[in-house]
Amino acid sequence: MKKMISFILAAAMSAMVAVPAFAAAPEADTVRDGENVNTWTTSGQSDNFKDKMMTMIAYAPNGEGEITVDSIQYIDQTTADASGAYSFDSYIPKDLPTAGEYTVIVGSEVLDNAIDAGKIEQIKVTDVAVTGTITTQSNAAKATIDFCAAGTTTPVVSAKTTDGAFSANVAPGTYDVIISRPGYLKYTITGVVIEDALSLKGVKLLPGDIDANNLVNTDDLTPIISGFAQKTGDAGYNVILDLDANNIINTDDLAPTISSFGQRSTVIDFADFNK
Structure with missing residues (x-):
């Protein structure tokens, strides 16, 4: 828990590092029948992450692009495998992004700054x-x-x-x-x-x-x-x-x-x- 809190604070206070090789953009997994509800997967790999704790946050940036308690839409931790690969599977934000998009960042106990993992794009409700x-x-x-x-x-x-x-x-x-x-x-x-x-x-x-x-x-x-x-x-x-x-x-x-x-x-x- 201390590592998660430290990561949140670091991510909120510092610039994100854009390292696409370490963090793939979120991918939409499924649509629940009749509800326009997507789930997402965020994954990546780095030799530096081998067997290390990984943290992921999806948030709706405020006017200054900052993370706040209210802006966090999803947060989770997992452990990368022996190859440094990690995956946050089939997660759902607290509120669906029907009027904007959410920023996704990933961090590791071996990094000082968050990795920019892309955005969860706005869902178009078309029914x-x-x-x-x-x-x-x-x-x-x-x-x-x-x-x-x-x-x-x-x-x-x-x-x-x-x-x-x-x-x-x-x-x-x-x-x-x-x-x-x-x-x-x-x-x-x-x-x-x-x-x-x-x-x-x-x-x-x-x-x-x-x-x-x-x-x-x-x-x-x-x-x-x-x-x-x-x-x-x-x-x-x-x-x-x-x-x-x-x-x-x-x-x-x-x-x-x-x-x-x-x-x-x-x-x-x-x-x-x-x-």
Whole structure:
């Protein structure tokens, strides 16, 4: 602890030594899903550091560029290995740098001055809101909206409807948007270009694709007929057959399936969707 305090005092009072070979600039490691939260790694190597204690400080300089108790964003110590290599892995500043950048310095018990290790750059928060309305047999039958990288089916961001509406925060880019609910035909919009806040036109999901083969046919009617009149808690109740999510399988589930007979899942390009 004494060595850490001594280093802080020395760094606060003296000029930093720019020695890039000793300290690589901080590197962003990851982004937590949906939160724009990066972690950073600061590392370096010097023969002089072999088996020596290393100290790292990330701080937001005040107007004079000084370190203060309030300006310190992260501080840690580690021991360099036998080759003099050290690494401060996956650290997160106290406050994310969304309105500026943080200076990172590294010191060793064999150095009088701090080493300039570069800066943690400001994070650009770029997510925009995408909203829309999805119609199912009832608002209780919630739909899922998956934003997938174009040409893939793996969601980057997902949202569910509430009272038929949805809202999702999505990074600008091009996506395939897959709208689905078990027991319904999927609706896919390909090549959705998101640059700014976007309100998608309303989409109506067609009910009746019980076996999820993207076609409503007799293979879908049969299980509804077999499960007719079953309620939540009954041994034969299957939630997928309950298309309006009212806890009973009845004509309100059978009739819409008959109406959708012969229909297939929709795949439409964003340009055509907007017409």
